[in-house]
Amino acid sequence: MLSITNLQAKIGDKQILNGINLEVKPGEVHAIMGPNGSGKSTLASVLAGREEYEITGGEVTYNGKDLLEFSPEDRAREGVFLAFQYPVEIPGVSTINFMKTAVNQIRKYRGQETLDAVSFLGLMKEKMKLVEIDQSLLNRSLNEGFSGGEKKRNEIFQMAMLEPKLSILDETDSGLDIDALKIVSSGVNKLRNSNNATIVVTHYQRLLEYIVPDFVHVLYKGKIVKSGGKELALELEAKGYDWIKDEVAVA
Amino acid sequence: MSTVTTSKSLSEIIGSFSSATFNEALDSRKHAVEILETKGLPAGKNEEYRFTPITRAIENVFTWKTESAPSSITSIDPFLIEGLDANVIVFVNGKYSESLSRIVSPESEVSIKSLREAFNSNIEAVNTNFNTLVNPEADSFAALNTAFWQDGLFVHVPASTRVEKPIVILHLNDAIQHQVIAHTRLLIILETGSKLSVIEKFHTTGEQASLHTFTEEIEVKENAALEYCKVQNDTGKAYQVINTNIRQADSSRVDTFTLTLGGQIIRNNFAITIAGEKCESHFNGLYMLNGNTLADNHTVVDHQKPNSFSNEMYKGVLDGNSKGVFNGKIFVRPQAQKTNAFQSNRNIALSPSSTINTKPQLEIWADDVKCSHGCTIGQLDEEAMFYLQSRGIDKSTAQGMMLYAFTAETLNTISNEVVKEYVDSLISERLHKNF
Numbered sequence: 159m160l161s162i163t164n165l166q167a168k169i170g171d172k173q174i175l176n177g178i179n180l181e182v183k184p185g186e187v188h189a190i191m192g193p194n195g196s197g198k199s200t201l202a203s204v205l206a207g208r209e210e211y212e213i214t215g216g217e218v219t220y221n222g223k224d225l226l227e228f229s230p231e232d233r234a235r236e237g238v239f240l241a242f243q244y245p246v247e248i249p250g251v252s253t254i255n256f257m258k259t260a261v262n263q264i265r266k267y268r269g270q271e272t273l274d275a276v277s278f279l280g281l282m283k284e285k286m287k288l289v290e291i292d293q294s295l296l297n298r299s300l301n302e303g304f305s306g307g308e309k310k311r312n313e314i315f316q317m318a319m320l321e322p323k324l325s326i327l328d329e330t331d332s333g334l335d336i337d338a339l340k341i342v343s344s345g346v347n348k349l350r351n352s353n354n355a356t357i358v359v360t361h362y363q364r365l366l367e368y369i370v371p372d373f374v375h376v377l378y379k380g381k382i383v384k385s386g387g388k389e390l391a392l393e394l395e396a397k398g399y400d401w402i403k404d405e406v407a408v409a
Numbered sequence: 410m411s412t413v414t415t416s417k418s419l420s421e422i423i424g425s426f427s428s429a430t431f432n433e434a435l436d437s438r439k440h441a442v443e444i445l446e447t448k449g450l451p452a453g454k455n456e457e458y459r460f461t462p463i464t465r466a467i468e469n470v471f472t473w474k475t476e477s478a479p480s481s482i483t484s485i486d487p488f489l490i491e492g493l494d495a496n497v498i499v500f501v502n503g504k505y506s507e508s509l510s511r512i513v514s515p516e517s518e519v520s521i522k523s524l525r526e527a528f529n530s531n532i533e534a535v536n537t538n539f540n541t542l543v544n545p546e547a548d549s550f551a552a553l554n555t556a557f558w559q560d561g562l563f564v565h566v567p568a569s570t571r572v573e574k575p576i577v578i579l580h581l582n583d584a585i586q587h588q589v590i591a592h593t594r595l596l597i598i599l600e601t602g603s604k605l606s607v608i609e610k611f612h613t614t615g616e617q618a619s620l621h622t623f624t625e626e627i628e629v630k631e632n633a634a635l636e637y638c639k640v641q642n643d644t645g646k647a648y649q650v651i652n653t654n655i656r657q658a659d660s661s662r663v664d665t666f667t668l669t670l671g672g673q674i675i676r677n678n679f680a681i682t683i684a685g686e687k688c689e690s691h692f693n694g695l696y697m698l699n700g701n702t703l704a705d706n707h708t709v710v711d712h713q714k715p716n717s718f719s720n721e722m723y724k725g726v727l728d729g730n731s732k733g734v735f736n737g738k739i740f741v742r743p744q745a746q747k748t749n750a751f752q753s754n755r756n757i758a759l760s761p762s763s764t765i766n767t768k769p770q771l772e773i774w775a776d777d778v779k780c781s782h783g784c785t786i787g788q789l790d791e792e793a794m795f796y797l798q799s800r801g802i803d804k805s806t807a808q809g810m811m812l813y814a815f816t817a818e819t820l821n822t823i824s825n826e827v828v829k830e831y832v833d834s835l836i837s838e839r840l841h842k843n844f
Contacts, residue, residue: 209795229798229803230795230799231798231800231801231802231803231807234798239799240799246793246796248810249814250813250818256797256800256802256810257800259802259810260800261801263802320800320801
């Protein structure tokens with residue numbers, strides 16, 4: 159589904175990604191872990207098409223297409239979804255209106271009929287249950303005045319609405335208390351199936367207790383320096399990141 | 410106008426005055442001419458018109474040969490607000506058109522007359538109130554207008570009367586064949602405890618240039634309430650200078666909304682004098698410009714008495730080569746203690762060649778007041794744009810959503826749902842709204 163080869167990217171003069179290689183297949187969950195500043199969020203942003211980053215080398219193939227050629231909106235329409243670490247507050251735009259616009263633009267792109275108000279509302283009600291989000295929240299301006307937990311739940315709600323093939327969760331656990339973490343994780347798990355894949359970017363192992371990964375990759379200085387199964391996350395939790403840094407230094 | 414002027418020079422414009430056939434308000438006309446002769450029209454060095462070279466444009470564009478050009482406008486349907494049950498007063502090229510106008514409110518509720526007719530009927534309220542709120546010394550275009558006004562509207566609402574249906578004033582300039590120069594007036598008196606809603610619309614048809622000066626005086630007496638909405642959606646080469654002067658007495662309320670979407674150079678001098686206590690004034694404005702339009706909003710709020718509240722919110726969206734100018738003066742006089750006065754002017758520049766000049770001017774002499782102001786000029790928030798795009802929304806729709814949200818709160822001063830819907834439709838059209 160996703161094949162990243164020797165991906166390099168910089169912002170301004172600062173080189174951040176130094177040759178990432180990653181293969182993601184349908185049905186898989188990959189966790190990207192790493193110390194602060196290792197390039198985790200940059201990788202997520204580059205995949206979603208954030209324009210501040212300049213790609214300086216490498217390739218990203220997504221379902222046989224060159225992902226880097228697509229605009230951010232076309233990536234979304236092709237089924238890529240980024241759950242933001244810091245969801246943006248947009249006063250004056252209600253979540254409902256925003257989602258209706260998004261869903262219908264995506265449907266149009268895919269050659270499907272757009273949803274009328276009634277069908278949209280039906281779809282929305284169904285997805286709201288997944289993340290236990292209240293409609294009163296969705297009537298409000300997008301993320302404005304939302305608590306940290308509400309913002310993250312809104313991200314997963316949007317993910318449920320757009321039914322992506324590849325979801326990238328960028329530090330979705332940050333700012334969540336344990337209850338919110340459980341709700342958000344259970345939403346993500348309910349959306350998992352054999353046709354879609356998830357990349358979970360996180361600093362801590364905590365989230366991976368709820369969203370269990372098939373693979374864990376450690377990112378350090380813009381490169382994946384170690385990959386393993388879910389037990390690698392536990393090892394990182396127990397030992398911290400220093401032993402990885404040491405290994406890299408020795409190598 | 411009915412005076413024939415063959416030269417662009419001010420002295421000749423004024424010279425033509427002696428040959429004109431004005432019968433009403435002659436003293437004020439003569440006085441205004443004297444002011445014009447002394448001051449002339451504002452040149453580039455004039456601080457109040459620094460960014461708005463309307464005098465130069467007028468000199469270059471207009472031939473002043475536009476003696477009462479005949480109009481081909483026979484239907485006002487394209488200019489009406491759909492679904493709005495209202496009195497409709499029509500001016501064509503500066504002249505009141507009785508045949509196109511439609512007064513539906515009963516005389517007991519409101520008296521609506523052409524200003525010339527009101528003068529000719531020797532109505533006391535006109536004689537005593539005309540030209541008392543406007544100061545031709547302060548603005549030469551007000552002087553020009555006071556000297557040469559062709560016609561106008563007089564509206565008088567008796568005490569304790571609510572005018573059920575709004576008054577829509579349509580200013581139509583037919584510039585299909587000839588240039589149009591029109592000078593019109595408005596005088597409204599809202600007696601104690603009365604209530605009125607006024608909507609003003611301006612339309613120039615045709616490719617020729619139009620110059621319209623419009624001077625408004627609105628007296629809002631004790632406990633009265635005025636709702637005022639101005640829509641400047643002119644196409645083409647429309648030049649406009651509007652002097653709006655509103656005076657509020659005790660416990661009165663004023664809500665205004667000024668929307669500017671088009672025209673060549675649009676100058677709004679908008680002044681509210683709060684001459685009473687416990688008044689409330691909310692005045693909002695929105696200018697969404699493109700092409701080469703220049704819109705200049707000069708506003709003044711003058712708090713003369715204690716315990717009143719004013720809130721001013723103007724917003725701008727500038728595209729193309731458009732220019733926006735905002736100047737907001739707030740005066741709080743020494744005796745106007747416990748005044749709350751707020752002002753904000755926020756702008757979004759969409760194109761690198763658009764410009765905005767914004768300037769708040771607060772002069773506060775009272776010490777126990779709450780006043781604030783803020784001006785911002787910015788671009789659309791890139792992070793927010795990316796957020797919307799990352800959900801599959803194309804860039805232009807995302808931009809439209811952001812701008813629509815940005816403009817929405819300026820409509821808060823419109824209470825009539827039909828009017829609000831109409832204004833909303835104009836904004837949506839400008840944004841190519843598809844969400």
